[in-house]
Amino acid sequence: MRLHDVVIHEGDAEKINAVLTTFLGESGATEALLIDRSGQLLAATGANRALDTVSISALAAGAFSSTGALAQLLGETEFTVLFHQGNKESMHVSTVDDQAILLAIFGERTTVGMVRLFAKEAATAIGQILTESRAKPRSMGDLSTPLTAEESRTTFGGPTKP
């Protein structure tokens, strides 16, 4: 593992999912995604639609970062909230901390005001979880020791893989 990797331990994942589930319940949103600013998905909760969460994460992070650059051109640090309104589905993206953003998808069941209100709370809670997670010692679990040559060969299924 390298120094700057983002590690999500099991316990953290559970906590984050709990926060997101609460958020969905309170705000009335249908899906919530926690996304790293480099475009990778950290956690996702919500209705079981077959959403392409991977693509959504990449695009949302891209959009968020480009609006962030826009904000800087205006002298702001960044726009902390983005709201995209659609006909049936809308999207609300807000900052969690300088590593992650929270994306909420909601329909006509709720309003952007509700979503924004609870998103803020959720963001704070998640931010705390992430901070604690980073403070934890990192080399835990299966990936803490480097792979041996034998392991990489067989684990990856080398030439003898059926």
Added chain:
Amino acid sequence: MASFSGTSNLTKPWAWLAALAVFGLALASSTALYVVNPAVKMPLPWWTAVVAPVLVYGLVLPLCVPRLRLGGWLIGLSTLAVLHVGIGLATAWLYATVGFTSFEQALVPALWGFPPALVLAMVGSLVMTLPFLGALAPRAAVPRQRAEAVPPRAGAVKKPRQAPEIVPAKDRQAWARGPGGAGPAPAAPATVARVASSVPAEAVAAPAVEEPPVVVLPDEPAVHAAPLSGVNGAAPDTAEADELTAGSYDLPPAAVPDLRQALSELFGTSTAGPGVEPTLEPPDELVADEPSFTAAASAEAPVAPEAVVRIPFDRVVGQLPPGAFRVPLEQVGARLLEAETLVVPQAVVVPQLGEGVVQVAWEVVVEQFPAAVFAVGPAEVKERIVNGRLLLPLDEIVRQLPPDVFAASIGRGPVEVPGIESFPAPFKPLGWEAPPEPDVVEPASAAAPVSPALPPAIPELERSPEPEPVPVAAEAPVQVPAIETRYVALPQGNAEKLAALLAPWETAALDEVQVGDFAIISVSATGLAGSAVAAAAGRLSPVIARRAPRPVEQATLRGVGGTLVLTPVGSGWNTGMALAVGVRPGGSLARLEMLARRAAAAHEPSSPAESRQTLPQTVPTTARFDPAPPPPAAAAAAEDLEAFGPLTAQSYREPASGALIHCFVPPGASAAELAPFAWELAQAMAQGPQAGPLGSFHSAVLRSGRERLEIRRLPSAAGPAPVLVVGGADTGRPGLARLQVERAAVRLSAA
């Protein structure tokens, strides 16, 4: 201390005011200190007060003024001494006034007794002269100019402006009109004493130009700073020195080089530096972290002062402003010093190679244009050229430069990524080990649904005995049935034995295949279909086995899709068995080649079938190609190929297609047998499938004992592709050999 290569400011009022201010300040502080504590005495004898300032001034002057000559130093020293004494006297007067003593009495402390006064006097005189020190720098000798040059700016010089008395106007005119024969020669030494008379020399350089009485310099002092660069000091020196020494230009009038020689002797030449100031950047921003490479690069590019590159004029003509020329641009080329060619010193070009773009300032090349072709003055021509610089075609430059220029980086050895071999390739595209596209499947193979049917581009040779791969313990292709069909004649267990020897190598597929007359044991690294490797080997082995003039011990063939190492198993090609190893590009081939040789040599045929020598013996080719004249670039290419020992060029023409085969062989050897073999092999190399892994090959290296043969297909825009063949001694520098062959290929492709 700042280096005063800036302009001298003798004419600037602010400089004088500043000097005055400093003078006043020195006096005031000296007096104040004296008043406060006049009792401070100098512990050293009185003559220290004379020696010390002289020493200080003498040492400081050369530090402040670059390339200070003796004359300038003396001038500076005496000025400073005068100032020092002057300050001292003024101080004495002040002391006398303030201290109510007589002037004579005050002289003692002011001049040497009172240390602060001494110090202040020294500092004061230095600071006062600071703005003017630039004037002491040696005058830049002026670069040559057109006769119709803009009248030079009269830059300030410490040496007072003298009228150009040496060459009176009428003589100058006569000089300008002269064809450049004996006339200027006697005048030249006289003008040497004048800095700027190289300008009239320009008029001489313009050959046979029937200019009207030349726009000769007006009677203002001819002393001036180089107008093109505008400042004294470093830049014009370098630019001018570059012109002085980058002297591979043939100047028509013999006298002019003498003049330049004389000028350079007088003013001292700097070394032939890169010279062109605007385009000069530190060559290696890419490698900013490593000074060692930068040093190596500058050391590696040892440029002889006469070394030049020759750019065909038509490559740059488009950048010239037509309006600036009196004749149509097409005709300008014929009139250049070297017709249709722009000659650029390598010293200008080489430092820019790392930038991916090479430019040359107009001044560097302007002399190659006869003055007559210009319709406007040189400054204006330069203005009309974008940025005043011409972009040079990189391909021409790279082609002409010696290979050592790039050797620095290549010479470091192969790239190593430690640990990477322990991971297999994570991404396997469709068709990786799977059957090829449907349109490729042979209808005849429907009998045994052999999945890796060979791609259709294979010549007839391999169609008749249908290859039936033996599914060994490897990633078997998907559709092979469970029944293991073995070709009876193949010996058992060869693959495993070889696999053991090749174990360090990451293998993905190990097959034994009969292709034509050859049993091919194919070992393919991940990503290459075993069938593709076998097919390629089967295509090439017959040619190599039967047609090569000398027995080939190993052949390495490179293509964009991969590399194939082909080694005969056992005692030679007549065993009918060959080991074919296919890898992706970018691996370390040397080790692989060695392993393959070892594996193949150590292998004993384990079945009588192998030792049946059913293969026809090597049939020396009877084809003879017609000799053809070698192309013009061949001689240069032969010189490039020094890793093979001395070589001569022989070219042949293939009768059917008319393709040229350029052979480079040691002197005394004949390439007559080599050419047909190379041609046949090149054809076989070209026949790979265009898509998919391990397609066609563009180059082959064949080793026979101490000899090395490289065959390369050259690109050709139209007509049959020529073939480059290099055969010579194997000097043990394969990397260099390959690079040199590539260079030769580039040369010949352009020809």
Added chain:
Amino acid sequence: MAIINYSQKVINFKVVYYGPGVAGKTANLQHIHKSLPDASKGSMISLAAGDDRTLFFDFLPVSALTVRGFTAKFQLYTVPGQVYYNMTRKLVLRGADGMVFVADSQWDRLRDNVESFRNLEENLREYNTSLDEMPYVIQYNKRDLENIAPLDYMEFLLNRRARRVPSFEAVAVNGDGVFDTLNTVSRMVLVGEFGQEKGEHRETA
């Protein structure tokens, strides 16, 4: 930066394809997308301007192998190559674990290659990192064209840092060299993550 998710048993890496405009970065991804089995890839997103030039980025998630029970997934991005898109390039670079520099081999594009490479170094500096810390490879694309520079000159231009990197010839539109490049850079990233390193990157509990 890699994202290791213990609960989902996934490690995510980000690999960015960099290079001057129209060098073939998008072509690389398109070929990869076309050639991988469905199980190994996600959808490819291309944010392009009307003329097929990348406007913001292309994105292709691909998954690879399993390490100790973890799936290694690579997210491949391309950046827009034109000079004036520097701001968006910087945004896409964020969190990259590996890079592929795609160079256009044509003579008249060499300068663009050099400038793009320097731009890469500059942008990495803004993220407080550098090419020394980033696994990367160089791909010399368009080797099928006529007016291309020889390999030794291209290596001199782009691959003469103290730490030379693997380089590949390619014709991305045909797919030649595309997977070699990808496999090498992904393995380099994996080595950096899992390999037997000397300890600078290791953190002990």
